[in-house]
Amino acid sequence: MSTTNSTSRAAPNGKGALRPRARLLRTLGNDLISSDKVALIELVKNSYDADATTVLIRFHGPLDEGAGRIEVWDDGHGMDVETLQRSWLDIATDTKRRKPKSSGGRRVLGEKGIGRLAAARLGSELLLITRREGSSEVSLLMDWTQFDREDAYLDEIEVAWEVNAADVFSDGGRSVRAFSGAGIDAWKSGHGTLLQIEKLTHTWTQQDFIELRTALTRLIRPRPIEQDSQGLSNAPESAPADFQIILELEEVQEDLQTFAGPIDPSAELRVPHYQLRGSVDSNGSAKLHFRQQDPSIDEDLGIKTLWNNNKRGPQAGPFQFEINVWDRDNDAIQRTLASRSAESTPSTSKELKGFREALDDLAGVSIYRDGFRVLPFGEKGDDWLGLDLRRVQSPTLRLSNNQIVGHVFIEADTNQGLKDQSNREGFLAGTAYADLQTLVRAALAELETRRYKARRPEKSPTEQKGGLFERFNLGEIREALSTQYPRDSRILDLIDVKNRDIQEGVAEVQQVLSRYSRLATLGSLIDRVLHDGRTVVTRLKNIARFGERDLKKPALSTDEKIAASQKAMEQTAEQAEMLSSLFNQIEPFGGRKRGRPKQLHTQDLIEKAVSIMQVEADDRGVQLITGDTDISTHLDEAEALLVLVNLINNAIYWTATQPQDVERKVMVDARSNSDSSLTFIVSDSGPGVPDDLRNRIFDPYFSSKPDGVGLGLTIVGNMVEDVYAGELALVQEGQLGGATFEATFRRRV
Template sequence: MDSENTQTFLRPRARLMSTLGEELISNERVALTELVKNAYDADASLVVIRFNGPLEEGYGSIEVWDDGHGMSPETVRDTWMEIATPFRHRAPRSEQFGRRVLGAKGIGRFSAARLGAVTAIKSRKAGGREVNIRLDWSDFAAENAYLDQVPVQWNVGAPEVFADNGQARRLFDEVTSAFRASEKQSAWTGSHGTLVRLEGLRQDWGAESVESLKRSLSRLLPPPPPAELDVPDQPEFAIYLSLPAGPLDHHTGFVGASEALAHPHYRLIGTIDENGLADLTMTNLTSGQSETLNQYLFPSHGKAPKCGSLKLDLRTWDLDSASLKEMLNIDLGARNITEVRKLIKDNSGVALYRDGFRVQPFGEVDFDWLGFDLRRVNNPTMRFSNNQVAGFVYISADGNPGLRDRSHREGLIDSSEYEDLKGVLTQAVSRLETWRYGLRRPKGEGRESGPITVDNPSGAGSDRHGLFQNFTLSPVRDVLNAKYPDDTELSRALEEAQEKIDESVEKVQEVLSQFSRLATLGALVDVVLHDGRTALTRIAYVLRRLNKLAGRKRDEDEQLASALTKMHVDLTAQEQALDRLFTRVEPLSGRRRGRPRALSLQAAIDEAVAVHEGTLEKHGITVTVSGEDVTVTADPGDISQVVHNLVGNSIYWLSTLPKGKERAILIETRRTPEDEVDIDVSDSGPGVREEIQEMIFDTYFSDKEDGIGLGLSIAGSVVKDFYDGDLSLVTPGPLAGATFRARLRRRVG
C-alpha cells in the first residue's frame, strides 16, 4: 500500500443481482414487459403469458413462452451470462426478421428477479440441444458473497419441451386453435423458442393488478396506423394471456387494443419533421369536418427542435353526456355513459413507440407526461384532460438518437431533446384544442357572452372538486351495482338522474364563469386576492417543507425522493402561475384603484413597457412609442394594465419567430376627430390566424399552448367599464403581425 502505483479492481458483491432485478425495475408490470421485449428481440411471433395458481405472494408461478429463435449453449455461456453485455450494440437488428431490437443495456433479463424467487429457463435453438438454467435469487442475497462465488446451475440435454410436437407445440396449438396470427405459426413445430418460469411469486395477483397488466400489454404495439401515416408495417407479434379457472379467467385471451380507440370524436394525424415543420390534419369524426395545418412548431422560442422527426396519431373525446350517448350505439361492451367514460379513461394516455414498440411508461393511464391536466387547470374551457386523450407517437432509434431510455426502463433521460419533443407535441395538441373550441363555440358568441360549456372530465361528477364535489350519485350507484348488478332498468334510471344533475351543474358553472368575468372589477376581486394570496403563502410554506423532505429522503429512498422533487417542481410552477394571475388582476381591485388624474398617456405607456425591459432584451425585441402625446384623466394602473397585457401578448408571439426575423412592437397614440383616444399596439409577429379572430376576446380562450385566456378579457373590461371604450383587432396594421386598438371615450378631455 506504500506504492503510488498500486492497482486494484472493482469486485461486485452477489447482491448486485437483486439490485439489478428487484430494485432497478420499478414494478411487476414493467418486469413482465421486459421479458416480452426479450421475446420480441428473439424474433418471436407469439408470446404466451401463463399464470398458475395460487396467485399469492410466495406461491404460484408465471410462465412466459415464446416461439423465437431460442438460445444455443454458446449463446447462454458467452452472452446471457454476461451482465451489461455489449452484444446488442454490436447487433442492433434481430437475426431472422431484422427487427430493431429493444434491449440495449444487457440487464433487462434480470427483471425476472422482480417477479419470482426462482427463475427457471428452458431454451432451444432450431437443430440444437435444449438448455436448462435455474437461478434461485436468494443465493445472491448473502452479504459476504461475491458475484463470482455464486454458481448458476445450467445443463444441456436432449430436447423435451421444445421438441417436435413437444409441450411448447401442444400449448401453442391450443392457444391458436381458434385464431392463428399467421401462416408461419401454423407451420411451427415447436422445435425452438424459450420458456421463462418464475416460481414463488413476489406479489399477489388480483383483479386490479391483472387488469393493469392487460392494459399495459395491450398498448405495447400500437393499433394499425392510419393510411395517411407512412409508418412501417408492424412486425407480426401477438401476446396471449392465460389465467387459471376462477374469478380472473375472463381475462384469458389475446391482448388487443380496445374498440373504443377506433371511435374518437376528434383526430390529429400527421408528421413533424426535424425542422419543426408540421403537416397535420385535424378531423371531427362526428361531423366529418377537417382542416390541415402546415406551419412550424418551435418549442424553444424560434429554435428548431432537437428531438428529430416524428409521426403523430392523436385521438380525443368530448366527455359531456350528449357526446358520449352516441357511443352507446357502438358495440364497445359498455352499458351506460358511465361505463363509456371509464372505457375511454382506461385507454387514455399518449404512448411513445420506438421502432414499433412502446417505450415504458408512455401511454400508461396515470402518466401525464405532456401535462394535460396541469394545462387544463389554467384553462378548463379549452384544454383537454389526460383522461380524454389517447395518442400514438412514432419515433425511431436511428432518427431520434437523442431520445434515450433511463436505465430502470421507466421514461426517457431528461435532455433538451426530450424537452423539445414535449414542446412540439404540446403545440400540436394546442392547435387541435383551438380548432375544437371553434367548432363547439356557439354561433355568434362574442366577448360579452359566457364561455362554452366545460367538459366534465371525470364523468358523472366522480372526481369533481370543491363546491361541486358532492353532486354525484356514485355512492348510490356502488350500492345498487353490488346488490342489483343485473337490474338494467334501475341502472338506466340512475344514469338518467346523474345526467340531469351533470347538465344542471354545467349550467351553474357556466353562469359562474360569466359572473366571474363581470366580477373582475369590484369588491369580489379584493376577496379573491386576499384569500388567494393567503392560500399561496400557505402553499409556498408547504412546498418548502416538501423540498426539505425530499433532500432528507434522498439517501434512504432515491425513488421516493425523485417523486417528491418532481411534485415540488410541478406544484411550485402552479403556485407561481397563480401568483402571476393575481398580479395581473390586482390593478382591477376596487380597494387598490387610485383616483383618476391628468397624466401623459405616453409617459404611462413608457412605465408599463419598462416592466418588460428584461424580457424584451432577452428576445431582441425593439419597442417604439410614437404619435400624439395625449393628456387623459385616468388611473395610471388602468393604462398599465391594458398596455401590460397587449405588450405581453406581443412578446410571447414574437419570441416564437425563428432567429433572424424582425422582432418589433410599435405603440401609437392619437386623438380622433370625435375626441376619442386610441392606443394601438402592433407587432411584427405571426399575427392572429383568420380562423380564430372571432374567438380571441372570449373569456378563457387562448391560442398559447399554456395560456389562461384572461389577458384580452381583462384589458377589454378596463377599457369598457372605466372608459366606455372597446378593445378590437385591427387589420391590416402598420406592422405585419397583430394590431390591437384600445379606444377610450370617457375621461379623455
C-alpha cells in the same frame, strides 16, 4: 515509556477488487424493476429483440405467493451456449448497445442488459430452455433464493447448464403443443426460448390481470400512421406489425379466465370525438390533419410551426403522433353509444359509467420508440405533459389527461437525446425531453382550439357587446314595470334603490379587478426583473471586491487609489441606475391605492411599456417601434400600462412564430378621436387572427397559445370596457400586415 513509529504499524500497500454480495442481484431486480407487470413487459421486450413473431404468456394456478407458475414462450432466434454465456449471464452487458439492430432488422429495446433480472422479480426459481436453429437445446436452472444468503458473494454462486438434443423445441415437442393450444396451429418453429418461473413472489389478483392486460394492450403501437394525400409519414419500417402476444390462464379461478386470449388493441373507443394526427420534423414544423365526429369534419391543416424559440431549434424530433379525444359529458357519450347501435334508446347510467371507466383505463399519452411502448408514459395516473394542471388554469379550453388516448411515435436513431432512466421507466430529464413536451403540447393546442369552436357556438354581435358588468343593471326591468304599473311608486323606488346598491357594488368590484389585474401583470414581470436584478447585484459585488483589492495593493500611490475609488463609485452609480430602472418598471403595478389622476403623455406611457417588454422582444428576435403621436391624458398610469403590456406581449409572441427570414415588428402608437376619446394601437407583422377565431379571442380562458391561460385579452377588454366605457377591438387591417388591436378609452381620459 517507549515509543514506536506509527508508520511501522501501518498495513502494507496493495490493491484488490470489489466483491459484491450475492444478494446484490436480487436488490437490483427489486430496485430497477418496479412491479411484476413491468417485469413481464421486460421479458416480452427480450423476445421482441430476438425477432420473435409470437410471445405466449401462460399462468398456471394456484397463483398464490410461493406457488404457481408463469411460462413465457417465444419463437425467436433462441440461444446456443456461447450466446448464453456472452449475453444472458453477463449482467448489464453492452451487446445490444454495440449492436442496436437485431438480425431481423428490429431496433433492439434492451440496451441496459438487465432484463433477465425481471425473472428474479417474478418468482424464486427459473428454468430456462432455449434452442438456436440448427443447434442443440440448452437448459439452465436458477434458484434465486441462493442469492439471498448473507454469507455468499456473487462470484461464489455457481450456475450450471445442460446441453441436450432438441426436445422442447423439436417438431413434436412441448413448444408445438403449447402454441397449438393457444390457437397457432401453423407454428412449427425449431428454435425459441422458454422461461419457466416457479414459486411466485406475490399473489396475482383480478386487479393485477386488469393492469397487465391493459399494459400489454398498449405495449405495441396500436396501428401504423398511413401515408395519405396530406403527406403524413408512414409507420417506421421497424414497427412490429408481425408481433403478437397471447395470454393463457390454466387452473385458475373462473373470474380470471376472462383475461385470457390474444392481446389486441381495445375494441372500446373506436371512434374519437376529435382526432389530430401528424408528423413533426426536426425543426418543429408539423404536417397536421384534423377529424371531428359531430359535426363531421375531415380537414388538412397544412404545415404549422409548433416551435417558438428564436435562440435554438428543438432537440426532440422528428416524430409522429396521433391524439384522440373524447368529451366526457352525458350528451357526447350518448351520441357515441347511439352511433354503434341501430336502436335509438337512451343509454343507461351503467353504460355511461362503463364508457367512462374504459376511457379511464386507456387514457393518457403513450410514447412508442421503434414501435414498442416506453413505460410509464400513458400509464394510469401518469400525466407527463402536465395536462391536468394546465386545465385548471384554463378549464373551458384545455383538455384533461382522462379525455385523451394519445400516441407519440419516435425512433431512437433520430431522437438520441431522449435517454432512458436506469430503471427503464421514462426518460432522463433534460433539454430533449422538455422539448418533446413542448412540441406535443403545441400540437394539442391546435386540437383544443378547434374543439372549443365546436362546443361553444359563436355569439351574435348583440351578445358580444357590453363589458363584464353590463348585465348588472336593472334599467330594463324598471322600464318594463313603469309601463305596466305606472302608478306603483313603491316598486319603482325599490328598484331604483337596489339598482344604486348594485352599481356601487360594481364600482367596488371594478376597483378590485383593477388592482388584481395589476398584480397579475406584475407577476408576469417578476421573473424578468429578478433575472436582470441578479445580474446587477453580481456586478456590484464584483466592483466592491475588485475595489477592495486595489485599495490593499501596497504598490499603488494615494492618487492611484483615489482614482480607482472614483472609478468604482462611477460603476456603482451606473448599476444603481439600472436597478432603479427595473424598479420603475414594476412600481406602477403595485397594489397601492390610486391617488388623484395626474397629467400624463401617451408617448411616455408607450415608451415605458416598450421598455418593460424590450428584453422579451430581444429574446424572440422582434423589433419594437413606437409612433410619433404624443397626447396629454389623465389615464391611470398602471391601468394604461396594464393594457399596453398585455397587448405588446401578445403581439411579440405571435410575431415570433413567423420564420426568421420574415420581418418581425411590433408597432405601438396612440390616436386622439373626434369624440374626445383616446385610442392606443398595437400592430404586428405576425400571422394575424384567422377569421373563424376573430370573435372568440376575447372569451375568458380561450387561447390558441400552447400554454396560454386565455385571460390576457379578457383582462384588458374588461378594464377598457367596464372601467373606461371604451372598447377593445381587433381591427380588420393594420399597418404591418398581421393583427392590430385598438384599445379605446372614453371615460376618465
